[in-house]
Amino acid sequence: MTIAVTGATxxxxxxxxxxxxxxxxxxxxxxxxxxxxxxxxxxxELGVTLRLADYDxxxxxxxxxxxxxxxxxxxxxxxxxxxxQHQAVVDAAQAAGVGLVVYTSAPKADTSGxxxxxxxxxxxxxxxxxxxxxxxxxxxWYIENYTAQLPVFLEHxxxxxxxxxxxxxxxxxxxxxAAAAVLTGDGHxxxxxxxxxxxxxxxxxxxxxARLSGRDVKYTDLAEDAYAKALEGAGLPAPMAAxxxxxxxxxxxxxxxxxxNDLEKLLGRPVTPWSDVVRAALAQLx
Ligand SMILES: NC(=O)c1ccc[n+]([C@@H]2O[C@H](COP(=O)([O-])OP(=O)(O)OC[C@H]3O[C@@H](n4cnc5c(N)ncnc54)[C@H](OP(=O)(O)O)[C@@H]3O)[C@@H](O)[C@H]2O)c1
Numbered sequence: 001m002t003i004a005v006t007g008a009t010x011x012x013x014x015x016x017x018x019x020x021x022x023x024x025x026x027x028x029x030x031x032x033x034x035x036x037x038x039x040x041x042x043x044x045e046l047g048v049t050l051r052l053a054d055y056d057x058x059x060x061x062x063x064x065x066x067x068x069x070x071x072x073x074x075x076x077x078x079x080x081x082x083x084x085q086h087q088a089v090v091d092a093a094q095a096a097g098v099g100l101v102v103y104t105s106a107p108k109a110d111t112s113g114x115x116x117x118x119x120x121x122x123x124x125x126x127x128x129x130x131x132x133x134x135x136x137x138x139x140x141w142y143i144e145n146y147t148a149q150l151p152v153f154l155e156h157x158x159x160x161x162x163x164x165x166x167x168x169x170x171x172x173x174x175x176x177x178a179a180a181a182v183l184t185g186d187g188h189x190x191x192x193x194x195x196x197x198x199x200x201x202x203x204x205x206x207x208x209x210a211r212l213s214g215r216d217v218k219y220t221d222l223a224e225d226a227y228a229k230a231l232e233g234a235g236l237p238a239p240m241a242a243x244x245x246x247x248x249x250x251x252x253x254x255x256x257x258x259x260x261n262d263l264e265k266l267l268g269r270p271v272t273p274w275s276d277v278v279r280a281a282l283a284q285l286x
Pocket of ligand 1: 035
């Protein structure tokens with residue numbers, strides 16, 4: 001059985017390929033797909049087949065998916081352009097006769113009021129309409145979204161607009177391992193998994209960073225507009241600042257809270273505790 005992985009040059013895709021290999025999938029049955037040859041070449045050491053394809057280039061997608069039995073379709077990163085891009089992936093999977101498409105979506109994508117969920121909702125709809133067998137992995141927020149900013153948090157504290165909204169986080173590695181479990185397992189077709197680990201509010205995250213670092217780290221809650229302006233002031237392009245502020249606003253209303261324990265069930269073990277990830281990330285800074 002050949003398993004193809006798009007977005008293989010990103011950290012999530014790479015984790016997924018490593019998890020597939022760890023589960024015993026032979027390297028010659030894995031096809032890593034990316035749009036950048038230099039980044040693809042960095043996967044050479046894994047021994048998997050490397051194929052170049054761009055979500056903006058339907059022909060390249062059809063060629064890259066030839067012979068794939070299953071596909072891990074990692075959502076793209078070009079927010080605002082993903083509806084046609086993802087439609088092209090769905091069309092190519094259909095044309096190539098892929099037997100199962102496992103798509104990385106967003107929490108409660110079908111009903112979410114978070115702007116970022118719109119393109120995921122459209123992609124889920126495109127997959128349903130295509131008739132291609134699918135699984136939706138509605139991945140919760142990566143804890144790495146926060147740990148990547150630890151130096152800033154230690155220096156300036158946290159700001160956001162998520163109020164007391166609970167945010168269910170998990171490592172990319174855990175979410176990718178769950179994807180590998182679905183890709184190598186049976187009985188998942190048509191299932192929708194809401195995937196998240198333990199939850200925190202941003203004030204709780206700030207308090208834990210303070211406790212673990214011994215530094216004075218506090219969370220300041222801002223209105224959505226003020227948070228967007230602050231992010232712009234920190235150098236983010238206005239559209240990205242607006243998307244992030246909207247995500248926080250939605251999180252304040254529960255959009256990033258994941259109920260149930262789908263992730264633990266797919267992993268067959270407890271989800272990595274976020275506090276452990278924060279502790280390890282702080283240790284790396286020391
Ligand atoms: N749950 C969360 O907290 C969260 C946070 C951020 C993102 N995400 C979603 O999860 C996905 C995977 O996460 P990640 O951390 O690995 O993201 P990432 O580092 O942005 O990787 C995205 C991957 O998609 C590829 N890609 C983007 N546009 C493409 C195109 N037009 N054609 C072909 N490939 C394209 C990228 O290729 P290049 O390497 O060439 O750019 C890369 O391999 C993201 O793309 C995004 O949809 C989720």
